[in-house]
Amino acid sequence: MTEILDSYGVFRNGLISAEALRASGMTTYTVHRLTLRGELARVRRGWYVLGKHWTDARPDERYRLCVRATAAEATTELVLSHHSAAVMHGLPLIGPWPATVHALCPDAAGGSSHRLLTSHRNRGDLNPVTIAGVTVTSLTRTVVDMAVGSSFLIGVTMVDHVLHQEAVRRQREKRTGLHGSPPITKDVLLTELDAVQPRVGRRAAERAITFANGLSANAGESLSRVRFEELGFEVPELQVRFVVQGRTYFVDYFWRGVRKIGEFDGALKYSRGEVMAGRDVVGVVMAEKNRENILRPKVISFTRWGWDLAYDARAFAQFLTEQNVPRARRR
Template structure:
């Protein structure tokens, strides 16, 4: 039985349809038993995933599976947009994914929301692309839709991520082949083409504020908090040269010589960052780095997700640490 499920999982690239299960000789009773035992996970009517895969892929992957299943079950082809397109493009989200799938309906008179699908009336995307067999808005269009229709934090986080990735993918003057980089200019041009009915100013604000030097979602969250709580926006990724070595810090308030760093703990778990070292070795290296830099600044402060997500506590923390306010 499990071998048959794994075969269907491979054939469906993670998705298993009720028709495929029936074709493998399983009736409704057998499928229900597999769901109750956790070997199958029901995504929506007629669509399933392996229970082990569902558990392993995390919240981002789970929403992508649900999105693909809903698109596959649609009576007419969907062009996924907004959060659903963002998930398919692998963009980061701080907070929960929606409970519906978002799609463009260019010929509709207005957006609507059904139990599993939320539609948006907007101009069609001529650059829509296929990801895992599903049509989604282009990366630039997705960012513009998110920036115009979602919170400032969500827009900045996703745009930061793309600008950072694109700056590393396409190095100026290196003769990089392939698709041109997505830049702020590209996003502003896309915004002009889309002409959203609402949210244009919100999109302009998010695009303007975004920064390719923001290396992860936690750093983006912190910068948004600085902006919202009326603290000065620091310089990003500032280099310190000490004793023949170069050190880069997340945030630097040059006027008061303060260093700030977001510590999301990924450096203690990700293999690419660990580079064969144990956790103790990485932690000690971070402490040594901090000790090297402290004599050159007035303070060196760290914070993590829990503090940055709590606006009230983060405000108190920044005030206590003497982070300068905006004028």
């Protein structure tokens, strides 16, 4: 089937329109049968993808397809925002992606929600960008909108991600001497927040932006740090450097007052090419264990945890207490 569809040029970066399927000679009945057999998957009314593409796609990839299909189906050009802009920018989300597509509608009398499209009566974005043929709010505006309208956890996770990526970009530019756009910093985000002037959620956004830290290298590390804050534990230093036998090691968390190292172990790290470097999982795990053995004599204690534990706030609080993680001082 793929060869037949290819010959008619029906693919639109993975998406297939119902109109293109009809033009290729397929009837409604044929499309229905292909869908039942799993050879096609319906993204939304009027848009499909190959079944294997949909089956193999991660939740963020499925939502991205839905966003692109909805934008393509719209009768007027949409400026997508919030979760929809976030997924197009590649921002991480802890929790499920929404079922609807979000767009700015500054001229509307109020925000509205339909089955597939949620519009927001926010100020328009003066600097929208185009990603994969879809117009979305700028990265700065997207992060601010998410910090305003989402939980502290989601806001911190996204701001952490952007600050971390910007730090990586600055390091690369310093090495190469090739400089791009000005970096996105906390001050830049707070300035954008002033420009947006949200009716509600301003203090929540300020809190998330202020708490954020670009030293958090992934969403799991951000999740853990948010849990420390919310559960009343001391927020540790991040990416602290240890030099042992002439070699340098950086640890995720370090509680200096009690000489304690904390490490977040996400399952994803054991499937990423830059971490695996051609090694098998056993080899990577053994390397991590050896690293821990080298660092343990330099501290009083060393604690590890993963996604499931950090996500369950009650279980994580009990775990941190049992591991003697220090409590935060009363503010």
